[in-house]
Amino acid sequence: MSSLYTATVPSNIAFIKYWGKRADAQQWPANDSLSMTLNQLATKTTVRLHQADDHMLRLGDRIYNRSDKNLGKTFVHLDRLALRFGYSQKLQITSSNSFPMGAGIASSASGLAALTLASLMAWTDSRNWDDLERHGFDRSMLADLARLGSGSACRSLFGGFVQWEAGLDPDAQRYASLFSDEHWALRDTVVLFSSEQKSVGSTEAHELAWSSPLFIPRLSGLPERMNLVKDALAARDMQALGLWLEVEALEMHAVIMTARQPVYYLNEAARQFLADLREARQKGEIHAYFTIDAGPNIHVIHEASEHERLKLWLQRRLAADHLLHDSVGAGPHLDFQSE
Numbered sequence: 001m002s003s004l005y006t007a008t009v010p011s012n013i014a015f016i017k018y019w020g021k022r023a024d025a026q027q028w029p030a031n032d033s034l035s036m037t038l039n040q041l042a043t044k045t046t047v048r049l050h051q052a053d054d055h056m057l058r059l060g061d062r063i064y065n066r067s068d069k070n071l072g073k074t075f076v077h078l079d080r081l082a083l084r085f086g087y088s089q090k091l092q093i094t095s096s097n098s099f100p101m102g103a104g105i106a107s108s109a110s111g112l113a114a115l116t117l118a119s120l121m122a123w124t125d126s127r128n129w130d131d132l133e134r135h136g137f138d139r140s141m142l143a144d145l146a147r148l149g150s151g152s153a154c155r156s157l158f159g160g161f162v163q164w165e166a167g168l169d170p171d172a173q174r175y176a177s178l179f180s181d182e183h184w185a186l187r188d189t190v191v192l193f194s195s196e197q198k199s200v201g202s203t204e205a206h207e208l209a210w211s212s213p214l215f216i217p218r219l220s221g222l223p224e225r226m227n228l229v230k231d232a233l234a235a236r237d238m239q240a241l242g243l244w245l246e247v248e249a250l251e252m253h254a255v256i257m258t259a260r261q262p263v264y265y266l267n268e269a270a271r272q273f274l275a276d277l278r279e280a281r282q283k284g285e286i287h288a289y290f291t292i293d294a295g296p297n298i299h300v301i302h303e304a305s306e307h308e309r310l311k312l313w314l315q316r317r318l319a320a321d322h323l324l325h326d327s328v329g330a331g332p333h334l335d336f337q338s339e
C-alpha cells in the first residue's frame with residue numbers, strides 16, 4: 001500500500017510587486033509586497049515515497065530528472081529541504097498546472113509552494129495542516145521554506161490579500177493575510193499574449209533591478225503606496241486600488257527596461273491592449289484596471305459585478321483561449337490518500 005500526499009496551491013498576483021533582493025541566499029526582498037491569492041489558477045502536486053537513487057518528477061506527460069535545466073529550481077529546492085531536515089528518502093512527484101508555465105502568471109509561486117508542502121507531507125507522513133504543525137512546520141515556517149524555492153511562493157501559502165514584509169533582517173520576514181477572500185470578491189481575468197517560456201526569468205531580472213536609476217527612488221516611495229493600497233482594499237475602493245495597480249506595474253516595468261541589460265516583456269499587442277483598456281475605461285465602457293508581472297501577460301482586475309460586461313468587451317477583441325478567468329481565493333489545500 002502506498003500513500004499519496006497532495007498539495008493544491010493557487011497562484012497569486014502581486015498588487016505591490018516584489019522586485020529586487022537585498023540578499024539572494026535568504027531570499028530577502030528589497031521591499032514589502034502585497035498580493036491577491038487566486039482560486040482556479042493553481043498547481044497540484046502529488047508526492048509518494050520512491051524506492052530509487054534519485055527523485056523523479058512527472059510534469060504533464062513528461063518525466064524530468066535533475067539534468068533538465070528548466071526544472072533546476074525544483075531539484076535544488078528538494079535538495080535544500082532534504083539537507084536542512086536530514087531527509088534521505090527519495091520522492092516521486094507528479095505535478096500539473098491549470099495554466100501555461102513560464103508565462104508570467106507565477107507558475108514558480110504555486111509550483112514551488114506546492115512542492116514544499118507535498119514533499120514535507122510525504123517526508124513527515126503528514127496528512128493535514130495539524131500534522132505538519134506537529135512536526136514543526138506551521139504556516140509561517142512553510143512560507144519561509146517556500147520562499148527559498150521562489151520568493152513569491154511564500155504569499156501563496158495564505159488566502160485572500162496577503163502581505164509579505166521584508167523586515168529589518170532576513171530572519172525577520174513576516175507574512176499575513178490582511179483580508180480574507182470573503183472581504184472583497186475581486187476578479188482577475190488574465191489575457192495571454194504569450195504562453196511560451198519567457199526569455200529572461202524573474203530570478204535573473206531581479207538582480208538587474210539595482211542597476212536601474214529608477215530603483216532607489218521606487219523603494220523610497222513604496223511604503224506610502226503600500227498604505228494607500230491597503231486603504232483602498234479596506235474601503236473596497238476599486239478606482240483607488242486600480243490606479244495604484246497600474247502605476248505599480250508600469251513602474252516595475254520601467255525599472256526592468258532601464259536596467260543595465262534592459263528586458264522588454266510586453267509585445268506590441270500587449271501594449272496596444274493597455275491603451276485600449278484605458279480608453280474604454282475613460283469612455284465608461286468598462287471599469288477595470290491592469291497589472292502585469294515579469295512577463296508578457298496582462299491581469300485585468302475588476303469587481304465581480306463588472307465581470308459580464310468586461311468579458312463581452314474582451315471577447316470582441318480576443319479569442320476565448322487567450323483568456324483565463326479567476327478570482328480571489330482561500331489559499332492552498334492538502335489531501336491524503338492511500339492506495
Ligand code: DP6
Binds near residue numbers: 018033
Ligand atoms: C514580478 O518569485 O518569480 O512576479 O524569488 O527569484 O523565484 P524568485 O522570483 P519570483 O519573482 C516574482 C516577481 C513578480 C512580482 C511578484 O510576484 O511580487
